Amino acid sequence: MSFDYDLFVIGGGSGGVRAARIAAGEYGARVGLAEESRMGGTCVIRGCVPKKLMIFAASGPGMAEEMRGYGWQGAATGTFSWEAFRQKLDAELVRLETIYTAGLEKAGVTIHKSRARLADHHTVELADGTRLTARHILIAVGGRPAKPGIPGEELGLISDDLFLMEELPRRALLVGGGFVACEFATILNGLGVGTVQVYRGDAVLRGFDREARDMATLQLSACGIDLRLRVNPTRLDRTATGIAVDFDDGSRDEFDAVFFATGRTPYTQGLGLENTGLRLTSSGAIEVDEWSQSPVPSIFAVGDVTDRVNLTPVAIREGHSFADTVFGAKPRKVRHDPVASAVYLRPHELGTIGLTEEEAAARGSVDVYAATFRPMQSMFAGSDAKVLMKLLVDPNDDRVLGCHIFGPSAGEMIQLAAIPITMGCTKADFDAAMAVHPTIAEELVTMRSPARRHRPDREAGEMEAGQAAE
Incomplete structure (x- = not known):
């Protein structure tokens, strides 16, 4: 049977881009890739990169305060301009997106700017109905933020939305105690937003070393974040002046914006899994073996959609190992432990x-x-x-x-x-x-x-x- 491609990749994030570029550029495979949004995925466009730059920006007041302790009597940060920062941030993300796209094109990858779904074991269907066949299909669609399932949750935002806001809120609520919630609380607080963070546990960063968790918990409060532990929101309502939030301790508060950072789920909705023999794990992830291969021999998956170790460098290593194994005759597994x-x-x-x-x-x-x-x-x-x-x-x-x-x-x-x-x-x-x-x-x-x-x-x-x- 002849195919349109040797490999078709669904998803233009870090893992998918690496797999496509290595398969085409180093091993000469005919590769197609579909991305419904911006090239680079979560990390480049709405995750690691913009978040880290925001952390740098949010560090200004603390650095100025520290310099006053070194004798700089006039040390101050002045007034932060969200508009100026966003313009520069947007330009940087465009630059990185261009680099990702150019790297694929140079390697000979055909890019389809479209959502794609599985039609069968060897066929993908684009949003316009076009069907393309491939000897191998790689799913690298990542994950998406999840909301907690409470009344009025549609009034709340997710972490992605912070990068798109025209102006910062005066007072914001962060719901969650994981690394995304803690990092975004840190950012908002550092940029001058009155920040409240609520978490159902007794210390943030569940799953990390307890001694380190305790120190992180203390630091969040010490830097000015109103951290409320053992508290969960139960309902959101729109008011004339903002968003009112009811909590399970009986309290009620009002905010200009509410951000949910309550976990992420694999982005498998509408992917056409029912047309194949793919299986999902209990977390909703695509089930794969140690070679990133699904129970359907022609279909593989890498990155957050497999919910193994959800970190960008891991997705990149998985994508590269997949290309080496399938197209380079260099079988290579990814070691998922230990990972920094x-x-x-x-x-x-x-x-x-x-x-x-x-x-x-x-x-x-x-x-x-x-x-x-x-x-x-x-x-x-x-x-x-x-x-x-x-x-x-x-x-x-x-x-x-x-x-x-x-x-x-x-x-x-x-x-x-x-x-x-x-x-x-x-x-x-x-x-x-x-x-x-x-x-x-x-x-x-x-x-x-x-x-x-x-x-x-x-x-x-x-x-x-x-x-x-x-």
Whole structure:
């Protein structure tokens, strides 16, 4: 059977673009790609890139305050212009989108600016009804923000909407405690918006190391965000002056804007899955194996739509590995553990890789090397903000199981720590590295004694003894 393409990619985000470019540019495959929105996907257009630039912008007031602690009596940020920032941000996103498109075109990929759906195992249908066949189909449509399912939720916004607002709200509510909610609360607060954040848990960033979570929770409040824990919204209503929100603790408040950052779901609606043998997981993701292949041999999926590790670099690696495997005769799987990540809060970020202390302790014996201290730069300026450097070590073989950093530029530091940890390094390897002084990161190679040790058998015995005494 002859096909229009060797590969057809549905989705122009990071994973899909990488797969298409490698398959066509390096291996000579005939490749088509359909994207219904802007090339670059969530990360480039409405996620990582604009969010990080907003974090930089939101850091201005804090930097000016710190400089006053260094003797700059007139240090001030002046007035922030959302309009001026947005114009420059839009120009940068257009530049990046152009680079993504040009890279595909140079590789020989045919781009279809359209939504596409599956018609059968080898056929995709574009929005105008055009049908195209392909030997292989790759689904890389990502995910979309989800709303909580409460009355009046249509009055609320999602994180994508912040990038499109003509003007900033005077007072805003952020619903959620994950990294998106915390980062956007940080942004709005730093740009001068009165920001309230509500989260149903007792500390933000569920799933991260608890000690780091506690420090992030304290920082959000310390920087001026009105953080309300163990609280959920139950209803939104339009008023003459804004949006009224009822909460499950019986309170009611009014805001100019409400943002939901309550999770993301795979973007599979209207994808034509019913026309194939594709299966969805319990989270609504497309089920794939370790090669990113679905139960239908001709159909693969990468990125957030598979809900494995929902990070842009992971999607890129999955897309590249797919192209190498299927078109380059170089079979390559993606290792999903450990994977480093960062939460871009302000002023201190959270960088993490590997097991949390709680996970490591549940797994077995673990030695915890941790240092909490005030960094030189902010301490001199009068700040009480503390940083955390933590290594989790298996006492049986000295292997480093995890690293957690809460502090300035933690994202930059965790990237470098990820290299030896991914290689399977030991605590002795860290100890052998000479410290760079004075730096925050030197703590990673100077911690000689554990701050605490977890021994499950002994702790269980102590618990049983304590219960018996009672």
